[in-house]
Amino acid sequence: MVTETEFRERLEAVQRRIKAACTVCGREVATVELMPVTKRHPAAVVEMAAAAGLRCVGENRVQEAAGKRGEAGKAGVRWELIGPLQSNKARLALETVERIQTVDRIKLVRVLDRLSGELGRGAGGSAILLQVNTGEDPAKHGCSEEDAEGLLEAALSAPHLRVEGLMTIGPLSTEEAVVRRTFARLRQLRDRLAEGFGIPLDVLSMGMTGDMEWAIEEGSTLVRVGTALFGEREG
Ligand SMILES: *Cc1c(COP(=O)(O)O)cnc(C)c1O
Numbered sequence: 431m432v433t434e435t436e437f438r439e440r441l442e443a444v445q446r447r448i449k450a451a452c453t454v455c456g457r458e459v460a461t462v463e464l465m466p467v468t469k470r471h472p473a474a475v476v477e478m479a480a481a482a483g484l485r486c487v488g489e490n491r492v493q494e495a496a497g498k499r500g501e502a503g504k505a506g507v508r509w510e511l512i513g514p515l516q517s518n519k520a521r522l523a524l525e526t527v528e529r530i531q532t533v534d535r536i537k538l539v540r541v542l543d544r545l546s547g548e549l550g551r552g553a554g555g556s557a558i559l560l561q562v563n564t565g566e567d568p569a570k571h572g573c574s575e576e577d578a579e580g581l582l583e584a585a586l587s588a589p590h591l592r593v594e595g596l597m598t599i600g601p602l603s604t605e606e607a608v609v610r611r612t613f614a615r616l617r618q619l620r621d622r623l624a625e626g627f628g629i630p631l632d633v634l635s636m637g638m639t640g641d642m643e644w645a646i647e648e649g650s651t652l653v654r655v656g657t658a659l660f661g662e663r664e665g
Pocket of ligand 1: 658
């Protein structure tokens with residue numbers, strides 16, 4: 431595990447990268463939120479992140495998130511699910527995280543809506559992002575661009591869910607043009623859907639350790655960063 435000092439240095443380096451990317455494209459730093467990805471790191475790193483003023487964490491497995499939240503639940507951060515979600519874990523996910531970023535099929539929308547209603551989620555319902563595979567990577571989850579409109583329609587007609595934006599995972603490629611196109615396509619899709627449905631869809635969750643600058647330059651509002659903050663993952 432990183433030490434407190436290492437973490438602070440790593441955090442400063444990441445914040446410098448974010449600031450530099452914002453400068454390049456003329457964006458305000460405050461328009462990009464940094465989400466520390468704490469998966470496969472101990473609960474103590476959640477507390478470190480919170481102590482440094484970060485306000486959310488990302489986890490990719492429901493069970494792991496639930497356990498960690500039990501240990502670091504007082505850290506006062508917002509927990510978000512960024513990994514694939516099976517319907518049979520949907521209830522635990524809703525009970526564990528404040529937002530699910532990986533909603534990628536209509537069946538999951540229906541299950542989450544029903545459970546969110548059962549859990550008595552009032553005003554506005556549970557927050558979700560729709561995950562879209564704009565990189566057309568066969569190994570990745572996320573709905574296709576073609577299916578995004580139908581998925582959004584289903585989510586908007588779910589009374590117990592609140593769609594806040596879109597999420598994508600950049601391709602493994604290190605080729606700048608390929609990676610940037612994936613992010614640009616998510617932004618363009620968001621613009622089309624927001625216009626078509628007359629809703630804001632403010633959140634664009636894209637960019638990780640290896641590609642956050644490109645994501646920010648293409649409009650990301652939330653970068654999900656693990657390795658650059660906490661080092662290599664365990665296990
Ligand atoms: C693990 C993970 C990240 C963080 O990846 P790093 O390369 O370690 O920054 C971001 N997003 C998702 C969906 C992840 O699963």
